[in-house]
Structure formats: structure tokens, C-alpha cells
Amino acid sequence: MSDAKTTEDQMESRLAHLNEALESGRMRRLKPMLHSLSPAEIGLLLESIPRTKRELVWRLVPEDDHGETLLHVNDEVRAELIDALDDDVLLAATEGMPIDDLADLIEDLPEQVTREVLHTMDLDNRERLEAVLSYPPDSAGGLMNNDTITVRPDVSLDVVRRYLQQRGTLPDDTESLFVISRYGRYLGMLTLAKLLTLDPERDVSEVMNTDIEALPVDMSAAQVAKRFQDLDLISAPVVDENEKLVGRITIDDVVDVIRDEAEHSIMSMAGLDEEEDVFAPIARSARRRATWLGANLLTAFLAAQVVGLFEATLSQVVALAVLMPIVASMGGIGGSQTLTLMIRGLSLGQIGFGNAKTLLIKELAVAIINGILWGAVVGVIAQVWFGNPTLGVIIAVALVINQIGAAIAGVAIPLAMKKMGIDPALAGSVVLTTITDVIGFGAFLGLGTLFLLR
């Protein structure tokens, strides 16, 4: 089937097409391609080209897609495009966008354009936009759209049907109506499926679904995402502190949260910002990464200090210098396995202080078994290599000690960081390798000093 082409192949051919046009200068040739892509796909393409060429390509993006495309590029690329665009183009881009999307975009627009946007909106829409803007973007209030269709519990399905027929249109992705009391309190949901299939004489209150609890408007986006996943929700009501319905969240907004969270973990572990533009200006990238390298340098010097304590030993037994990276590296690898398991478990809520002890015991057992196994292998090789049986025993023992230290550190570091309110994904691995380096070098060279010096 022609459509069975992989996503990567598709991207490759789009990129190739783009490069060809950029090099030959025949930019018009890109138009048909850009018109056939969705805003998300155009956004990805914009992220994939060097920044100097982005504005050129942006000019060919269909105007209808401007607003949504801006939402689909990362923060850095968005700021850059907004900077380069004229105010009237930006104003045009915001037209017809759903309130929740507009709320995400408007905070990045120049003040002048924001004022214009608010000015051109009708009162009703402006109030709705301002309501969404009054909540933090990473809360239920910031995620929600307030275009809910509400009905009262004491009317018949037939009345609701006639009301919808008269309305003539429903907001995008509406698959449920929300049932509210006279005072605006959320009571339940009524799916369009029920509305179409059940006896029209029945009342809304008899058939509405009251199982789905409303989300408080100040709930964090991460919790909203978890609730959607736990309950397999498609949409959910959002209520204020008085249980009044203020909006709805649909799953397509939640999907972005879920993906962003996962990306955040992956990028943090390497000390990168998840909004990092692949083609960011060199100076900006270099400055950011310098911090991470500097933090690592501090810890590397700490490890070097430990090695420095054993200068006298090293000058007599050079084999120790040759083998010491092995001990440190094996500790780092073992520890990072435990650390990764902990970071994922903590973020899923699978691991907490309540069961950390059980996990520590298991990880210690695994560390001891693998320490002995690979310690023995390394010991035999070291013995053959340097013809020194004592050296073999020493490296084996040091390796076991370091695996044990790595397991303890792997469990303890993320828990301690969580207590201190630090993201373990961000700082965990730097602290961990410092500890495994110090223990590894210290144990190996310490044992060497005790048993190998004459």
C-alpha cells in the first residue's frame, strides 16, 4: 500500500523537497506541498530548517493556517516568527481560532496586537477569553475551552433536540452536553449518542451520566492528564470553587500535555530545555549548555580530588590508573538503571516513600548479584593482564562495593530531591555519577593502597 511509507521517509522527502526549493530559489514550488499539510506538520517542517530560512518558508504558509501553525512550533521558534511578522499579519492569524488556542497564543503576541485582538472581538468572546487568561496556562483553567453547551435537568430529550436543531451548529469536538442547575452548578453529562438513541419523552435528569467528576479549575495540567488517562475520558467538565461549570477540557488538549511531560523527562536528563530549538543561534545554545557542562565539571573535580589522594599509590602501581575508569563506569551504569526506574516510578506515582524500602532491598540484591558476577569477570581479566592476583581480587571487591553504593544512591537521590522539591530528572544523573565516581575511585585506590604497596 502506498500509504505504508514510514513517517521518517515522508519527512525525509518533504525536507528534500524543501532544500531543493531553498537552494534553487524557486520557492513557489513549495506552495502545493504546504497547502496539503496540517498546521502541526508545517510547524514540524519549520522547526526542521535553519532559522535564516524560516521566514522565507513562513511566507508561503496558507493564511488560514497561520494561527494554528504558530501554536504547533516550540516556544523559541514561535517567538522568532512573531518577531519577524507584521502586526496586521498576526492579527489576521488569530481570526477564527478557538478560545483555548487563542489564549495559548495571545500571551506571546506583542502588546499592541493583543490590544487589537481584544478590541476586534465581540463582548461575549472577549469575556470568555479573559476568563481563560485569568488562569495559569498549566492548570485545568488554562487548558479548558469555555464554549460548553449546557442544558437543564428537568427538560425532556425532545426539547433538547429541538434546541440543538434551532441552534444549527455546535462547537468543534462536541460529543456531550453539560447539565447544570438553575444556579449554574455542574450536575452531569449528556452524550449526543444518548440524545439520539433514547426515548425523547424521557427527562435529561433520568439519562444523564453523573459518574464523571468535574475537574477543579485550579487542578494542575499534569493531574488533568492523569485523570483523563485513568478514566479513559474524551472530555470533562471544569468547575470553579463553587462547583459552577466554567468550561470543558477535550482530550486533544490533554494529548499535548502528555507528550510534553514525556519530552521534559528525556530532555532534562541531558540538561536540555524541552523547548530548545534544534537550530537555535549558536551563542544561545552554547550559553545554555555551558551551565550544564560547568555543573558537571564541579563534580568531575570532586572525583579527581579523590584520585589525587592516592598519587603516591598510583605512581607505584600504574595498573590502578589503567583499571580505575572501569570501576567508576560500571557503577555509573548500574546506578543509572536504578535511577531511571525510580524517576519513572515517581512520575507515575508507582513508587513513594511507602514502598521505597522494598524496592531498595530488591535493587541491593540485584546489585550484589551483578557486582559479584562482573567483579569476578573483571578480576580474572585484570589478573591475566597484569599478572597480579591481588589486583584481581581488589578490583572485584571494589566493583561490588560500587554497585552497592550505586543502588543505594539510585534509590535515595530521587527521593531526597523530591523532598527538596528538585526535579530528579534534571539533577539526578549528575549527582549519581559523582557518587559512583567517588565511591569507585575511593574503594579501588584505597584497597590498592592497603594491599598493593610494598
Add this chain to the structure above:
Amino acid sequence: MSDAKTTEDQMESRLAHLNEALESGRMRRLKPMLHSLSPAEIGLLLESIPRTKRELVWRLVPEDDHGETLLHVNDEVRAELIDALDDDVLLAATEGMPIDDLADLIEDLPEQVTREVLHTMDLDNRERLEAVLSYPPDSAGGLMNNDTITVRPDVSLDVVRRYLQQRGTLPDDTESLFVISRYGRYLGMLTLAKLLTLDPERDVSEVMNTDIEALPVDMSAAQVAKRFQDLDLISAPVVDENEKLVGRITIDDVVDVIRDEAEHSIMSMAGLDEEEDVFAPIARSARRRATWLGANLLTAFLAAQVVGLFEATLSQVVALAVLMPIVASMGGIGGSQTLTLMIRGLSLGQIGFGNAKTLLIKELAVAIINGILWGAVVGVIAQVWFGNPTLGVIIAVALVINQIGAAIAGVAIPLAMKKMGIDPALAGSVVLTTITDVIGFGAFLGLGTLFLLR
């Protein structure tokens, strides 16, 4: 607001409650809590307790939730629970499950139970189940549910409304009907919202949405997820090689794919299986992790070999042994930043062979700037520490060389692995640190041999 408690706090208190019950032996106390949780939440709780206790807790899970809960635990825990359960309990668990969920579960059930399940189903459902089972689980066919409601294009909305009224019920999460030709070919979608709001005298063909392209049944799950994200879909039709409609995929199934993919990257980078049970038996965990440690050991020995080449130098200038871990470590950190950017970019389709060169130039520039910056810092410290100006220059130069090598390796390794069909998330970091260790030790000790030996 009471509901503003964090997810972690909730999990902690559930775990604490569970531990208390397990320790006091008063298991009945858990019943109210388990009855108030969703299958996904129960699944997470089961994953969070030591395996010896899981069966005890499982016995208290409401029977209605058995099937779905089994779907929400990872592969290992599922296999374990299925092993421990009687056949008739398992048979009861499958009752009333949607076909797509049942298809996911049935492959893990004992053969005897599978036969029973098929035996108790009516012909229609059995045929639908067998159809889903005939596709690989990680394809559109494996993800889909074949409970589509279809209508013909040449009937009026009024006829469709009366048909649904007569039907009396719709499958879960139905928000669209599918329009097919006389021969079963997919033509378009009709949302329930349109059905309720538009003029009932109009024909389906006039109002149906033909924008959403059908997904081929053999499309990979990853591509399906990308399509849903790119087009903000809620549900999509699936067609066979003759364009005949065979089922539909809803976004809740896709959310699982998106999350699993992200988890796969995080876990792979540490050489872990994403289905790994946190409380897996010690022997099994140890065996698996041993492979990863063994692979790392091979590469560590390679680095040690390089150090070994310079034994004579090291015995004369011990300072080199003290400082060499710094050079290697800074290379590893710098390289893993580039590598992470590449792995994410490749999986998003943001980076390909077409723009890798531009990225390489940028990464090289960043590496040179940071190499010179931190090389100078390290150089000054080394000079002060060991009172040797030449040593300071040597370590600075080695650090720059290693940052450059790290940037090249960080870009080249994942591209090469992709060409070879190897997952860069899995093997990338081991290969990368081998290269940065070899370059780091080689450059630093090599320069030391040239310029520091008398």
C-alpha cells in the same frame, strides 16, 4: 480546595493505607478504597506493591473491573496475575469487554480460556474478534475496534435519526457515524453534532466530512499516533487494501501508544525494558541488567586499553592519572546533549539526512565555544594544582578535541544506527561514551607523552 492535592500525595496515602492493611492482615478494610478506584488506578496500585502481596489484593478487586485492570498493568504483572487466577475467574473477567480491549488481553490468556471465550461468544462477535486478532497488535488493525455504525450516503439525516432511535444504543465513545458505499468503501464521516443540528431533509452525502483520510489497516501504531496528533483527531476510520471500511480507532487507544513510545525512549536509554516490573523477581532483574552491564564492560575495557598504552607516561607523570577522568567525563556530557537532541529530533521526524549537516555545523560551533571556555578553566586549575603550565595547556587542548569528537559522534551515531535499523535510544549512549572515553584518554595522555616526558 480538597481536590487540589497532588497526584503523588494521593498515591502516597493509598499506598500507606494498603501497607497498613497488609501488615495488620485486615485486608477487608481495603474493599471500599478499591471500589472507588478506576481500573487504571487499581492497576498502578498493583504494580506498586511487592509481588508476593499482589494476589491478596487482587482478590479484593471488584469483579467488574477484572478485565480492564488486567489491561492496565504491565506485561510482566499481567502474566503473573493470569498465572495465579483460575480459568473460570479469567473467563468471567473477559465478559462485556469491548472487542479491541479483549483482543489485547486474549493473547495473554491460557489457551483453554481463550477457547472458552470464543465458544461463549455469539457468531457475530467472534468474527469481529477474529478479524482484529488477525492484525499485528502494533498496527492500525490491532488498535482498531470494529464496532462502527455505518450509514449510506443517499439517505436523509431524518432517516439516519430514526435508525438510531430504533437502535436504542451506540457503542462507547461514538461521536461519528461512518458513511460507506454499497460495496463497503469508506466515503466520509458524519458527526452526531451535525446529525442533530442540520436540516433533517438534507442527504448524508451533502453534509458528511470527507476531509479525514482513512488509515490503512497495516499502518504502524506509531504512524497512527502521529496522524492523530498532526490532525487533532478524535476518531478515524480504518480501511483494508480495497478501501473497504474495517473499523475505527478512537483517541483513547492512541493516548496509550503515545505514552508507551515516550516511556520506551526513557527506559531504553538506561538499557531497561519499558514493561519492566518494578518489583520483578531478583533473579530475573539481575539477569536482564547483567547484559547491559556486560555490554558496558566491553566498552570500558576498550577505554582501559587506551589508557594502558600510556603506562610508561602515567608512571612518570601521576597528575595525568588524576586529571584524565575530567577530560573523559566532559566529553561524555557534551556528547550526550547532542545525542539526546538527535534522538528526539529523529523520532519527531524533525531531523533527517537532509538537514543533519546544518545541525552538525551548529553543534560543532557550540562544542568549540564550550570546549575553549571550560578548557581554559580546567587548564588554569590544573596549572595551579600541579604547578605545571604545560599540563594546563595540554588538558585544555585535550578537552577541546574531545568536545569536537563528542559533537561529531553525537550527530553521526544515531544516523548510522538508524541506517542499520538499530534503535539509537537503546545503544546510542554506550557507543557514544566509548568514543568520548577513547578520544578523551587518547588525546590527553598522548599529548602528555609528547610534551611532558623528559
